Amino acid sequence: xxxxxxxxxxxxxxxxxxxxxxxxxxxxxxxxxxxxxxxxxxxxxxxxxxxxxxxxxxxxxxxxxxxxxxxxxxxxxxxxxxxxxxxxxxxxxxxxxxxxxxxxxxxxxxxxxxxxxxxxxxxxxxxxxxxxxxxxxxxxxxxxxxxxxxxxxxxxxxxxxxxxxxxxxxxxxxxxxxxxxxxxxxxxxxxxxxxxxxxxxxxxxxxxxxxxxxxxxxxxxxxxxxxxxxxxxxxxxxxxxxxxxxxxxxxxxxxxxxxxxxxxxxxxxxxxxxxxxxxxxxxxxxxxxxxxxxxxxxxxxxxxxxxxxxxxxxxxxxxxxxxxxxxxxxxxxxxxxxxxxxxxxxxxxxxxxxxxxxxxxxxxxxxxxxxxxxxxxxxxxxxxxxxxxxxxxxxxxxxxxxxxxxxxxxxxxxxxxxxxxxxxxxxxxxxxxxxxxxxxxxxxxxxxxxxxxxxxxxxxxxxxxxxxx
Numbered sequence: 501x502x503x504x505x506x507x508x509x510x511x512x513x514x515x516x517x518x519x520x521x522x523x524x525x526x527x528x529x530x531x532x533x534x535x536x537x538x539x540x541x542x543x544x545x546x547x548x549x550x551x552x553x554x555x556x557x558x559x560x561x562x563x564x565x566x567x568x569x570x571x572x573x574x575x576x577x578x579x580x581x582x583x584x585x586x587x588x589x590x591x592x593x594x595x596x597x598x599x600x601x602x603x604x605x606x607x608x609x610x611x612x613x614x615x616x617x618x619x620x621x622x623x624x625x626x627x628x629x630x631x632x633x634x635x636x637x638x639x640x641x642x643x644x645x646x647x648x649x650x651x652x653x654x655x656x657x658x659x660x661x662x663x664x665x666x667x668x669x670x671x672x673x674x675x676x677x678x679x680x681x682x683x684x685x686x687x688x689x690x691x692x693x694x695x696x697x698x699x700x701x702x703x704x705x706x707x708x709x710x711x712x713x714x715x716x717x718x719x720x721x722x723x724x725x726x727x728x729x730x731x732x733x734x735x736x737x738x739x740x741x742x743x744x745x746x747x748x749x750x751x752x753x754x755x756x757x758x759x760x761x762x763x764x765x766x767x768x769x770x771x772x773x774x775x776x777x778x779x780x781x782x783x784x785x786x787x788x789x790x791x792x793x794x795x796x797x798x799x800x801x802x803x804x805x806x807x808x809x810x811x812x813x814x815x816x817x818x819x820x821x822x823x824x825x826x827x828x829x830x831x832x833x834x835x836x837x838x839x840x841x842x843x844x845x846x847x848x849x850x851x852x853x854x855x856x857x858x859x860x861x862x863x864x865x866x867x868x869x870x871x872x873x874x875x876x877x878x879x880x881x882x883x884x885x886x887x888x889x890x891x892x893x894x895x896x897x898x899x900x901x902x903x904x905x906x907x908x909x910x911x912x913x914x915x916x917x918x919x920x921x922x923x924x925x926x927x928x929x930x931x932x933x934x935x936x937x938x939x940x941x942x943x944x945x946x947x948x949x950x951x952x953x954x955x956x957x958x959x960x961x962x963x964x965x966x967x968x969x
Contacts, residue, residue, distance in 0.1 A: 541870065544583030546863065548871055550855075551591025552613035558665075559588040567669045567888075570879040578874055586875060595622035602628060602860045610861050610868070616653050616662060617850040621917060623858070624656045630857040630865070631659040637869035644876050646672070646854075648967050652912040654854045658961045662854030667878040671809040671885040671893075671903075673852055674910055675734070676742030676845040678833060679792070679808050680800045682895065683826040688717035693800070693831045694898040702841065704774055707834040711783040714799050726797060731787040733803030736775060736934035737927035739833075742802070742845035743771040745911045747836030752914060752959055759959045761919075761951050764944045767838040772943055774836065775934045793819055805830070805846070805903065809893055827895045831902050846906030849913040918958045922950030 552558055559575075560568030575586045591597070593614050599622070601608040612619050623629045632638055632645065645651075645663035650672055654662020664672060678693065685692050690713060696702050701710075714729035732739050741751070744763050747770060753762040762768075778784035792801035801807070808830040811822040821828045833845030857868065878884060883891065886904070894900050916923040926947035932938035 542583050543867060543871070546584035546867065548584060548586045548611070548863070549609040550586070550588045550611040550613065551609040552588060553591060553593040554613060554853075555588045555590050558613065558670075567879075567882065570882050571668070574875060574879055577880075578871065581874070582870070584871065586871065594618040595626065595628075598623065598628065598858065598860070599626050602626075607862065608858060608860060610858055610863060612856045612858065613853060614856065615851055615853050617917065620654060620662050620854060620856050621656065621850065623856055624661055628858055628860050629661050630859045630868070631661050632663060632857075633659060634859075635857070635865060635869040635872070637866055637873070639873045639877075643667075644878070645872075647908075649910050649963060650674075650848060650907060651854070652910075652963055652966075653848045653850050653852060654856075655961070655966065658966060662856055663872075663876075664854055665876055667876060667882075667884060669879075669882055669885050669888045671805070671889055672907060673804055673806045673809075674846045674848050674907065675738060675804050675913070676745065676802075676833060676847045676911070677805050677808070677902075677906065678730075678800050678802055678831050679821060680829050680831070681792070681796065681798075681826060682829050684796060684799050685714070688714065688721060688799075690714060690717060692829060694829055694896065694902075697831060697841075697898075700841070702831070702834045704834055704836050708778065708781075708783070711778065711800075712781075715783060718799070724797065728782070728785050728787065728798050730778065730784045730800045730802070731792055731798040732784065733787070733789045733792065733801050733807070735927070735931060736779075736786065737930040739802050740772050740775055740930045740934065741913055742833045742847065743775060743836065744768050745847060746833040746839055746843045746845040747771050748839035748843055750962075751912065752955065752962055755962070755965065757960070759955050759962070761948065761955060764948055764951075767836070769940055769943070770836060770838065772930055772933050772940050776936065776940060779934050780936065790819060793821060793824060802833070805906075808899070809889060809903070811893065822893050829896060830894070830899045832906055844906050844909040844911060846909075847911035847913045849915050850917050851915075912963060914959065918954065919951050920954040920958070922947045922952075922954050926951060 559571055562569065562572050578584065578586055591609065591612065595618070598608045598612065614620060632640065638645070644667040646666045650664065651660055651662060654660060666672065680693055682692050693702065696706060696710060711729040718727050718729070747767050749767055750762045752759050754760055775784065787798065789801065789803055789807060791797040793807065806820065808821050808828065810820045811818065835841060835843045889903065890900050926943065929938060929943040929947060933940045933943050
């Protein structure tokens with residue numbers, strides 16, 4: 501319950517004078533009225549709950565880390581200012597419990613941290629989410645909840661639903677980047693990808709030559725026989741999507757409801773052929789990320805960005821690069837003949853996390869906006885994720901430049917949520933084509949009709965159209 505509990509005496513007196521003057525037939529004096537009345541909102545008794553499978557990451561134990569202490573202080577300040585409480589609790593990465601509790605008439609949580617594919621889309625389909633536009637007082641102009649381009653994977657039917665703790669010390673995550681072992685490359689007497697990029701040599705032709713030089717130098721240095729210059733940390737299809745973006749393509753093309761699959765063309769085929777050639781030459785293969793991060797069986801790895809930005813201090817066995825004892829770097833995929841040096845390979849997809857606002861609580865919608873604005877503003881004393889990466893995580897300003905540039909211009913993978921079963925058929929074909937089990941010419945043949953039907957059914961917007969509304 502919200503109550504307005506105080507008005508300054510001066511404002512009350514001023515209102516009285518205004519009424520008196522307005523009723524007089526004499527000419528009235530002009531007053532400078534301060535419309536910013538001293539309004540104090542009281543939310544005492546309200547309890548907000550944020551559920552997450554990563555609750556210890558979002559709100560570490562008190563006195564464990566500086567960032568965690570700043571978050572604890574923010575929640576304490578919320579209680580002191582408005583009287584309500586706010587907790588972060590363990591919760592499943594999905595929608596099942598919320599839907600079950602709501603159907604049974606029980607109260608549930610207010611906010612959910614979950615992957616879009618596990619929680620967001622199902623809650624949306626169940627009609628249990630507020631869109632960001634429905635929160636009338638939500639402050640979105642300063643991007644504390646995420647930039648529109650980054651939030652594309654939280655858009656359903658043309659409306660934004662998911663948000664991110666963008667002002668906190670949590671670097672956003674996306675796919676389509678290359679991580680590299682700087683120390684290893686220097687030991688082998690080779691330039692780093694940043695140096696190649698600076699010299700205008702970060703394209704497909706130079707990239708293959710670079711991988712061949714890594715292979716040769718590693719062999720001369722007596723690296724193990726299973727050493728591979730470049731490993732794929734997820735799937736060949738996931739990399740192919742990034743290489744298609746880097747070859748100047750967009751996944752969905754068209755306007756005003758006339759959309760087509762933007763990868764089904766010679767430039768898209770060229771990206772698959774390029775990866776197939778690297779695989780055939782023994783320069784590129786799928787391996788677990790640990791083979792790159794810890795076992796050093798490769799000099800470069802394609803994967804999600806968090807391998808270069810995430811550091812879990814509570815893990816006794818940290819598998820990410822910031823916990824290792826060697827220098828590393830991050831860079832976009834090299835660009836193809838249909839692209840240029842400004843092409844961005846990084847992309848967001850529905851397999852990443854966002855926060856979702858439940859509409860099945862007893863909270864007033866404006867109260868929810870007020871609490872969100874307060875909690876997710878920049879933390880007092882915090883340097884934000886950009887400052888964290890610059891001062892404590894990345895080894896080079898080039899890494900931050902690359903990370904930030906990709907984030908600012910991030911692409912979107914529409915994946916199976918939009919393209920349905922045709923997407924699975926297509927990605928399966930790509931994986932087979934890269935490894936030579938299927939010809940490249942077959943990649944689109946068996947999937948193109950199904951994908952176009954799904955596009956006609958499900959795709960109602962592109963990013964440019966979305967932000968122009």
